[in-house]
Amino acid sequence: MRRRRAKIVATVGPASASPEMLKALFLAGVDTFRLNFSHGTHKDHASVHASIRALERDMRRPIGILMDLQGPKIRVGTLRDRKITVRSGETIRFVCSGSEGDGRAIPLPHPEIFAALAPGDDLLIDDGKVRVRATRLGNDYIEAEVIVGGAISNHKGVNLPGTILDLSPLTSKDRADLESGLHLGVDWVALSFVQKPSDVIEARALIGERAGLMAKIEKPAALERIDDIIQMSDAIMVARGDLGVEIPHEEVPARQKELVRACRLAGKPVIVATQMLDSMVAAPTPTRAEASDVATAIYDGADAVMLSAESATGLYPREAVEMMDRIIRSTEQHKMYRAIIEATQPDEDQTPPHAVAAAAAGLASAIHAAAIVAYTSSGATAGRIARKRPRVPILATTTSVEVSRRLCLLWGAHSALSGQVQSYEEMVGRATELAKQEEFAVSGDSLVVVAGIPLGQAGTTNNLRVVSVS
Structure with missing residues (x-):
């Protein structure tokens, strides 16, 4: 029996995929294991799935398995010199197709961007380290002013915070991954880069009732239709990584509280995720700020908190789970916890x-x-x-x-x-x-x-x- 109410989700990776480590993480406090299909092969995930189900039989306790789909990640193409440096104030050019890019033409092989972008829209490259603003557009090119300069290298991610793309949330890779995961018998499917309710409907048509459908909230467009997305989903993940790139950092805490409350009102589980104990990837203890971050999610009333690289590739996966377990229990036992939780009670549903x-x-x-x-x-x-x-x-x-x-x-x-x-x-x-x-x-x-x-x-x-x- 767990001596706490909130749950722990841990991502499985090279540091935690062995049966021995999976057992150690479960005993340390993991309630649901996350399989990140952005990495690894179907064979890798099938092996981990089998190990978790064997552990479940040994422990005689149900254990959840969440598969997380990669989604349509937008990236720049291949640059001729692998990397270029752009400076604030200069004009650069993106092209939809053509030869390898250089400082004058950066390949961006995503036609949907060229169809949806408007002058004044921003593009964020490499998690926002480089920011450019579209100034002139053609059918197959974008001219943009560099707002924040820096290095752009091959295949770095691109975020478009103010643009809704005509893009399915399920790529061909996702569909193959989904079929593999559902065949294994995963319990939850996390859908990445949800923009609108129809994205959830598309995924539901493929998943049916074979698994719970979790919408990851990491796009500003999803926040505009959040009530509909919550109603159509079985659970929500507050994916603060990409969300924190596409909206100002200072808005993320308030959005987290709004999402947790909206899910509680709807009676749907909500996970708070990304960089919760990030320093524990390389250190045996977290920073005080990270401990406070986990506690804040618990005070908000989140159903679960999640470890990513901490348990997947970090040096201290078991210690990270133990630390998260201790923070949750300490928070829930604090004299202020009940007062805060009850102050945010949702109104009674008249049914x-x-x-x-x-x-x-x-x-x-x-x-x-x-x-x-x-x-x-x-x-x-x-x-x-x-x-x-x-x-x-x-x-x-x-x-x-x-x-x-x-x-x-x-x-x-x-x-x-x-x-x-x-x-x-x-x-x-x-x-x-x-x-x-x-x-x-x-x-x-x-x-x-x-x-x-x-x-x-x-x-x-x-x-x-x-x-x-x-």
């Missing part, structure tokens, strides 16, 4: 399922229940209860292995598999057995049991009962 879930959270707190036991066939009942961020843990029991794994991302949820129950009394009896078995309750404790009647039917959270453990 019976949400009202029952809210009542369960309030009742469990009032009677000092040992846990809330949520019978859930799709995960929705547990999600409605977690939305209230109750003081007591949520024991989310389901008959579905897939649902139990997806719940490894949900705030406060300890997921456990349960067999089918045929009657109301059997449900109550099973709830008390599970609470004792999972070490949430002992004889004399009270439990709040929430379910939908008829049993096993999704979306029918309508029943609440207090039971004593005997």
